[in-house]
Amino acid sequence: MASNETKLKTASVLAFERKLDPSDALFSAGKWDDRENYQQWSGVPIREKSVRGTISNRLKAKDQDPARLDAQIENPNLQTVDVATLPHEADTLAVHFTLRVLAGAGHPSACNESAYQEKLLETITEYVSTHGFGELAHRYAQNLANARFLWRNRIGAEAVEVVVSQVREGAAEQQWTFNALDYSLRTFEGDAKTQELGQAIESALSGNSYLLLDVVAFARVGAGQEVFPSQELILERSRGDKSKTLYSIGDAHIAAIHSQKLGNALRTVDTWYPSLDDGRDLGPIAVEPYGSVTTQGAAYRQPRDKMDFYNLLDNWLLKDKVPPIEQQHFVMATLIRGGVFGDAG
Structure with missing residues (x-):
């Protein structure tokens, strides 16, 4: 094995596949007391709204003259934006996605230096045998339990419940239910339930088992309230285009969160x-x-x-x-x- 610094060099081609693989998350709406039937809830549609705004940006020195400012305010700031809201007969948002946990962490999908790959795999093997994936897996489990993946939808919610099901052959094999507001977003202390879910994630990362998780979070935010899916990045806008475009799925334009945004929340573990x-x-x-x-x-x-x-x-x-x-x-x-x-x- 080449372990000497003069013999070993970093591979110029080195790539790794992600091992936490979430789907997009779909929004639906219903009543808090009817959470067990959430699969029959209607999706939350994206719709357009046109608004007449006012000038509120910071002005340049030359524009702070009262006459200039009055002239600008006479011209309305017209905008068309996307918006997503719960219907007025529903007080609860459901956010539903699946998460695959894959084995082979640290094993490159591409590497053009055999000596480097040999040393890398030896190092990963030593880490796993000494420490295992327990600490990381428990932190990922807590980010499911605390509903960090809801992002802004978690803020100000009266109640948040997360149901995580281990799915095998299309059926729930095991299930964990968390009161998300009981779990901190700043620490990773956890409890017996997060430890149990973490052990399932650790086993999958270690290659000892297959793991597909079905995750649904319920946030009681209030009837008719606005909810917040992902916002699309529009690289080129022309005059008159919408100033905010939200992410939606399907012909019904159902509100959703990008899988990348879910992944960012799950890996928010670096303290x-x-x-x-x-x-x-x-x-x-x-x-x-x-x-x-x-x-x-x-x-x-x-x-x-x-x-x-x-x-x-x-x-x-x-x-x-x-x-x-x-x-x-x-x-x-x-x-x-x-x-x-x-x-x-």
Whole structure:
């Protein structure tokens, strides 16, 4: 085996498939007391709404003259946007998706350096035999239990319930029900039920069992209230286009959340990034090679700190500098996330 730094080099082609594979999540609406029959609930449609807004953006210095401002306000800010709301006879949103958990974490789907792949697999095997996937699997389980994947739909809900079913041959083999508001979004303490669900996820990641989870979350937000599916990214807009386009599925335009957004919520388990200089505690962030949080425009695993995925992986494989256990968890979580990590050419 080539383990010497002078003999071993990072593969220029190195890719990993994601091992947590969610579907898109569909929205439907009904009554809280009728949750058992949610499969008969009607989907939440996306519809257009035109509104007459006012000028509210920050003005340039030349536009702050009272006459100029009055002239601008005389011109209405007309917008057409997509919106999704519950019907007025329904007070509860149901969000339904499935999640496949796959084996082979850390095994590359493409690698053009056999010596590097041999060392990588040896390192992964040692990690699994020493630590296993228990810590990561339990954190993924808690992100199902706490309904983090609801994103904005979780905020202000009177009650949130998550039902997770282990599906085999089309039928629920085992089921867990969680009161999501009992589980923190900032810590990963969990309980006996999240530990049990975590063990099922760990077994699947380890390749010991097949796991398909059916997940449905119920959020009691109030009759007629607005709900929040994914927003589409429109790269090129022309004048008169809608200013907000929501994601929908099918001819009925049923509101939905992108699978990528669900995956981001499930992998929000990284509490091991370096402490911030200003002493803030962000809580967990999504597992990303550089600890990127796009909503804050910041990366919390800077290469200068040697705590990003690439520095940790290279030190571990090429220089035999074993990272602390928390950073080993981060590296493995990044490999479970999947991606293309080859050496820059």
